[in-house]
Amino acid sequence: MTQQQQHQGRLAFIGGGNMAEAILGGLLACGYPLSQCVVSEPIQARCEFLQSKYPGLQTLSGPDANRLAIQGSKSTTTTQSLIQDGSIQVNPTAASIDFAPAEVVILAVKPQVLRSVVVDLAPVLRALQPLVISIAAGIETSAIARFMADGVDEDAIAAGSVKLPPVIRVMPNTPALVLEGAAGMYATADATAEHREVAESLLAAVSKQVSWVETESLIDTVTGISGSGPAYFFLMMEAMEEAGVKLGMDRATAKALTIQTCLGAAKMAQLSSDDLETLRIKVTSPQGTTDAAIKAFEAGGFRDLVQKGVTAADARSRTLAKELGGAKL
Numbered sequence: 001m002t003q004q005q006q007h008q009g010r011l012a013f014i015g016g017g018n019m020a021e022a023i024l025g026g027l028l029a030c031g032y033p034l035s036q037c038v039v040s041e042p043i044q045a046r047c048e049f050l051q052s053k054y055p056g057l058q059t060l061s062g063p064d065a066n067r068l069a070i071q072g073s074k075s076t077t078t079t080q081s082l083i084q085d086g087s088i089q090v091n092p093t094a095a096s097i098d099f100a101p102a103e104v105v106i107l108a109v110k111p112q113v114l115r116s117v118v119v120d121l122a123p124v125l126r127a128l129q130p131l132v133i134s135i136a137a138g139i140e141t142s143a144i145a146r147f148m149a150d151g152v153d154e155d156a157i158a159a160g161s162v163k164l165p166p167v168i169r170v171m172p173n174t175p176a177l178v179l180e181g182a183a184g185m186y187a188t189a190d191a192t193a194e195h196r197e198v199a200e201s202l203l204a205a206v207s208k209q210v211s212w213v214e215t216e217s218l219i220d221t222v223t224g225i226s227g228s229g230p231a232y233f234f235l236m237m238e239a240m241e242e243a244g245v246k247l248g249m250d251r252a253t254a255k256a257l258t259i260q261t262c263l264g265a266a267k268m269a270q271l272s273s274d275d276l277e278t279l280r281i282k283v284t285s286p287q288g289t290t291d292a293a294i295k296a297f298e299a300g301g302f303r304d305l306v307q308k309g310v311t312a313a314d315a316r317s318r319t320l321a322k323e324l325g326g327a328k329l
């Protein structure tokens with residue numbers, strides 16, 4: 001998506017951890033206006049870090065911070081008194097604490113606290129109807145909807161007299177930190193084409209690959225492939241580095257050769273019209289060195305092991321959904 005098409009509305013990050021920082025940093029690098037972003041983050045030191053990295057960024061901390069980040073705030077006496085009584089701590093170097101309500105809310109808190117955070121925000125989310133984007137692993141959109149419906153009669157929601165905001169669930173990955181992310185996205189039926197475009201433009205700022213899935217359970221599989229995937233490649237690289245060291249190479253050289261090989265292989269796979277198997281076969285001369293290595297990997301059940309790993313992550317994502325999104329609040 002081009003920069004012209006990029007959504008530039010008010011954006012509230014609920015949680016200012018690594019993934020929020022990656023998305024925020026990518027958006028700012030793409031020209032997203034800093035003044036349109038606010039980050040609510042309970043750890044004051046983390047706020048200070050974000051403020052020093054992105055001078056002028058408005059961060060909010062304290063018991064009322066999440067609500068204010070979404071609802072917006074004016075430099076009114078009420079806001080001043082909230083600041084004075086410690087209900088919010090603001091970035092003192094930001095231009096002002098005047099900001100409009102959020103059009104998009106990015107839920108970037110740990111899955112374990114998502115329920116209490118959303119239940120707490122339910123009235124303001126229902127009143128303002130922002131697009132809600134969740135990047136929490138393993139929490140289903142139906143659970144988020146239930147959290148947002150907290151305190152409301154189910155019949156009122158079924159009858160349409162109380163509306164819940166649209167939710168888009170995203171599974172990004174940590175290479176977003178270096179603008180090389182891969183993200184899977186799922187939109188509920190009440191998300192419009194425009195909502196999808198907005199979410200996609202935000203994620204595309206830090207992800208080279210953004211894939212929509214049509215059934216939500218495939219987000220668990222996205223988690224198994226690209227969400228957790230960077231760790232699989234790090235593990236493979238650790239093992240290759242170690243193998244080099246055991247064969248007498250110094251660690252720094254083994255590491256550098258391993259990393260560039262990983263990067264080069266990924267780039268070839270991306271740029272080539274060959275499929276992955278053909279690319280592998282092209283490196284593998286009959287009875288040659290690669291052949292010897294691949295035979296050793298296959299004999300050790302490499303493919304089966306990878307299948308088991310991806311399946312375990314996929315299954316854990318589904319279990320998390322049951323543990324953290326359960327019916328009872």
Ligand SMILES: O=C(O)[C@@H]1CCC=N1
Binds near residue numbers: 137227
């Ligand atoms: O390990 C986790 O739970 C998260 C989800 C995907 C990557 N990290």
